[in-house]
Amino acid sequence: MSIFQPKSEDEIVEAVQWALGANAPVEVVGQGSKRGLGRPLQTEHTIALSDYAGVTLYEPHELVLSAKAGTPVAELEALLAASRQAFQFEPMDYGPLLGQPAGQGTLGGLLATNLCGPRRLKAGSARDHVLGVRVVSGRGELFKSGGRVVKNVTGYDLSKGMANSWGTLGIATEITFKVLPAPETESTLVIRGLADDEAARAMAIATGSSGEVASAAHLPGNVAARVIDGALGGEASTLLRLEGFAPSVADRMTMLKNLLASAGEMADVSGDQSRRLWQEIRDVIPFADGTEQLVWRVSMVPMEACKLVASLRMGAAVDAYYDWQGGLVWLRMEGEPEADAVRALLRKYGGGHATLVRGPASVRAAVPVFEPQAAPLAALSKRLKQQFDPSGILNPGRMVAGV
Known part of the structure; x- marks a missing residue:
């Protein structure tokens, strides 16, 4: 078994061209934090991008960040936090759920699996924030899509096509994302004791209101007991997150409490504890x-x-x-x-x-790990794979057996 650990884009191209010439399927990973996702691969060779890391561009005033695919997301989030910025789609970390350490996920894996978090309803997912990407296809060819500016309308947006491709179409080498200011403050309204159906109605009322709810979740009692060190107790908790300037958050919190006054007992969770709560919900x-x-x-x-x-x-x-x-x-x-x-x-x-x-x-x-596609969509996916990776050497069978 061979493990290729390229340190440059040229070495990534060479590794793919070798695999193509040898007709040797390869597994593509960053640090392997998501190996337990998808169908298990039967490959003898691996291209690991953990040594291909580093920020190539960060312009806080332009709200743009570019980095190599093997760069740990945790490092990028720390860099952004220093400028009071963030990935607004708050990418989840699958590591703890899959028995891996937290903070091991890479930027390439973030795009390949189209990560997002509880702010999904408001901010979208990774594909909604990617501006450009450089990719080595399964043909061993380097191409780029998009750019490094927020407004970019040149050609087909293949950078979004790489999202949720799980490394089956190409190897992203450098990725550019739009970043945004981090919320100044956040607070979470907790409604206690609701049954699942009651919570669904309460969340619908809240998100349909003028409260600008950033996230809405419901934890039954046995789950609520397992977040933020049991601070929610063992009682079902319906959670509504508000973000923004402190006076606005306070006003909207009052409005939601009045709107949902008949729902049940209420409490607030604010600041760092609120952020930790939503991070634990995000990371399961x-x-x-x-x-x-x-x-x-x-x-x-x-x-x-x-x-x-x-x-x-x-x-x-x-x-x-x-x-x-x-x-x-x-x-x-x-x-x-x-x-x-x-x-x-x-x-x-x-x-x-x-x-x-x-x-x-x-x-x-x-079993089919991913939701089986309808026949027309499956045929389209197969043609897309044929265009980018006709020999089927990149993560073969990761999403669908035989593809």
Whole structure:
């Protein structure tokens, strides 16, 4: 088994050209923090970008940052924080959920898996903030898309196409992102004791109001007990995050409390504790238990999510919590329920996407880890793979068997 650790863009091109010439499929990784995601690969060779790191451009006044693909996201976030800026899509860290240390994810992996966090409803995901990218395709050719300015309309936006490609189309070598000022202050309204369906209604009212809610989540009691060192207690907690200038946050907090006065007992969580709370929700810390117990990530119609969870609980032991106003459901399941059963219920309750994000390699090899695509979309994906990686040497089968 060979591990290539290129230190320059030219060496990345050479590694891909070698793999192409030898017809040798390769696994592409940064520091390997997301290896447990997707279908397990059967490759003898690896291209690891951990040595290809560093910031190539940062202009705080222009709100632009460029860095090499192997640069740790944690380092970039620290750099941005020093200028009171941030990635507004607050990329999650899969490391703890997958039994890896926190802070190991790289910029290339961030784009390849299209990361985001609880601010998704307001700020979007990685693909909504990428400005440009340099990529080595599976043909061993270097190309670039986009640029280093916020307004960029030249040609097809292939930089967004690299998002959520999981390293199957090409190897991003340098990526440029738009960055934005970090919120001056934040505070979270906690409504206690709501059932899942009641919480869904309360979150819908709040996000539909003029309160400018940045994030909305609901933690059932057993999950609420496992965040911020149990500070929420063991009672179900519906969470509404407000951000911005302090006077505005205070006014909007008062407005939400009046709007939802009949919902139940309320409390505030502010400052660093609020930030930590949403980080733990983002990184699925309640389910980061060091096991390979199955964890599903389900995106669906928000008001139907509690019905899906209730139906699943009729046949299996299920822990769940809701982010994105209920549009994102994190499920931890006892045993190994059939993926077809999960997806059948998903179709029953309005459709969406169910992704198996944690499980033993044997399970991930046996079931469709990602939501199966409809035939026309699957054909389009296959043609796209053929254009960028006709020999199928980059992360083969990571997303779909045989592709």
